[in-house]
Amino acid sequence: MVAFDVNLSTGRWPFRPHLHQTMDLLVPHLARFGITGGLVRSSQAPFSSDLLHENHELAKACQPYDSFRALPVINPGYGFWRDIQTQAVLLLPSFQNYSLLDGRTLDMARAMAKNGHVFVISLREEDERSQHPLCQIKPPTADIQAFAEAVPETPVIVLNALAGECGRWSAANVYFDIAFYEPFRITESLQAAPKGRVLFGSHAPFFVASAALSKLQAGLPAVDAQAIARDNALAILHP
Amino acid sequence: MILDIHTHNFKGQADAVATAAIAHGIDRFLFLGDVLRYGDQATQEQIRQVNNETLADVRRYYDRCRGLCFLNPDNATEIVVEEAKRCLDMPEFIGIKMEICTNCRSTRMDPIMEILEERNAILLHHSWxxxxxxxxxxxxxxDIADLARRFPRVKIVMAHLCGVGIRGVEDVADCQNVSIDTSGSQPEAGLVEYAVERIGAERIVYGSDAPCRTFGAQLAKIREADITESQRRLIFSENARRLLGW
Incomplete structure (x- = not known):
């Protein structure tokens, strides 16, 4: 199985180092499991005040790897979003202290939607129970549906959602990944999920990459597994 | 061989857990009981009911399954002791499971620890x-470290490596009678490697916490860990077999 991973990170996470936190370590590690491409975001961006710098560093880190695409972070408070060239862009509302439903955020989203951008929103990077006690990030789970409805023609990819959260979003333009998605009856759950809206995401290097793959290998029909592993993502992301 | 030291036979789910375990190549597993069904203060009648259900579930899979006896140390001591002995007298039970009924610093743990020491059986204790x-x-x-120092001859398995994290490993590093199971939370990378380096592979045991988690994702923590094959074998089964005598 060949996988395109929408949930990858590179760089130093502030709270602890990861074994494969640089692209030269991460890419060959992922290749062991058939993960040959993906969207890569910066582990430093969530808490950085210099987002442009983080985006430049991310682009440099990804540049040698054709199939691993840099996912720049945007923020309605930073005007550079108007200059972003990549199709997919990352929003981190809870980490960067703004709401998905603020007028300014929605204005930005609508303008970018007209230009064909795809939005990626990371709900969380860690299990809330394991976060630093002085850095408790609350996932913006409740705002996803209304945000997606505000840009109905634009894919909104939600990363790191729990299985119980995914069922709350009926908007047809909401997609979600399987990194945090771990109901015991995983195969039945994935088969019951909205067709075409489940994407492969491992959350490497935070998580072991093969854990997400195991969810596709527990009895899911091959055609469904391949759709989640790669095809669903490539249907909404330009080559 | 794979031995899963941490699965739960929640009411009505034992067969699904056993079937999935077998499908994932798990050769042996422990049922730890439906330990949260009655909240954090289960009565002795409720405890006995949970243990009787574990007994019935283990018997259906006795060729590859054993159980741990669930106790609430806050119940009357003589009844707690009686229930511990009732269970441990049966071959289906090979240790005791503690959840969140009593903080393990409490001296109410002492009679239970004395039984475990006398019988050379394990305590598997929730921690996070x-x-x-x-x-x-x-x-x-x-708290687990405090208990381990008070009872250095009792074999303790501290649950949830991925819930206790690096700080938890450090807490029990000098407690040679404490092992850590790999269950808990998401399949966080690097923790197995950290624990192996810090306390040695001999003190790490594989556990899934199924059905709270999937076997595939929890097995991946060990399979993908950057450790040697002999260390992987220790974690997957050899340590648990030594601790359990099974």
Whole structure:
């Protein structure tokens, strides 16, 4: 199985180092499991005040790897979003202290939607129970549906959602990944999920990459597994 | 060989857990009981009911399954002791499971620990470091370390490596009678490697916490870990077999 991973990170996470936190370590590690491409975001961006710098560093880190695409972070408070060239862009509302439903955020989203951008929103990077006690990030789970409805023609990819959260979003333009998605009856759950809206995401290097793959290998029909592993993502992301 | 030291036979789910375990190549597993069904203060009648259900579930899979006896140390001591002995007298039970009924620093643990020491059986104890606040009697790894130092000859398995994290490993590092199971939370990378380096592979045992988690994702923590094959074998089965005598 060949996988395109929408949930990858590179760089130093502030709270602890990861074994494969640089692209030269991460890419060959992922290749062991058939993960040959993906969207890569910066582990430093969530808490950085210099987002442009983080985006430049991310682009440099990804540049040698054709199939691993840099996912720049945007923020309605930073005007550079108007200059972003990549199709997919990352929003981190809870980490960067703004709401998905603020007028300014929605204005930005609508303008970018007209230009064909795809939005990626990371709900969380860690299990809330394991976060630093002085850095408790609350996932913006409740705002996803209304945000997606505000840009109905634009894919909104939600990363790191729990299985119980995914069922709350009926908007047809909401997609979600399987990194945090771990109901015991995983195969039945994935088969019951909205067709075409489940994407492969491992959350490497935070998580072991093969854990997400195991969810596709527990009895899911091959055609469904391949759709989640790669095809669903490539249907909404330009080559 | 793979031995899963941490699965739960929640009411009505034992067969699904056993079937999935077998499908994932798990050769042996422990049922730890439906330990949260009655909250954090299960009565002795409720405890006995949970253990009787575990007994019935283990018997259906006795060729590859054993159980742990669930206790609430806050119940009357003579009844707790009686229930511990009732269970451990049966071959289906090979240790005791503690959840969140009593913080393990409590001296109410002492009679149970004495039984475990006498019988050379394990205590598998829930533990977690939660930034979001813990249950009122929940034990964290510093509590487990306190218990381990008071009873250095009792074999303790501290549950949830991925819940206790690096700080939890450090808490019990010098407690040679404490092993850590790999269950808990998401399949976080690097923790197995950290624990192996810090306390040795001989003190790490594989556990899934199924059906709270999937076997595939929890097995991946060990399969993908950057450790040697001999260390992987220790974690997957050899350590648990030594601890359990099974």
């Amino acid at each position: 470091y939660k930034a979001t606040g813990k249950h009122r009697f929940e034990s964290d790894p510093s």
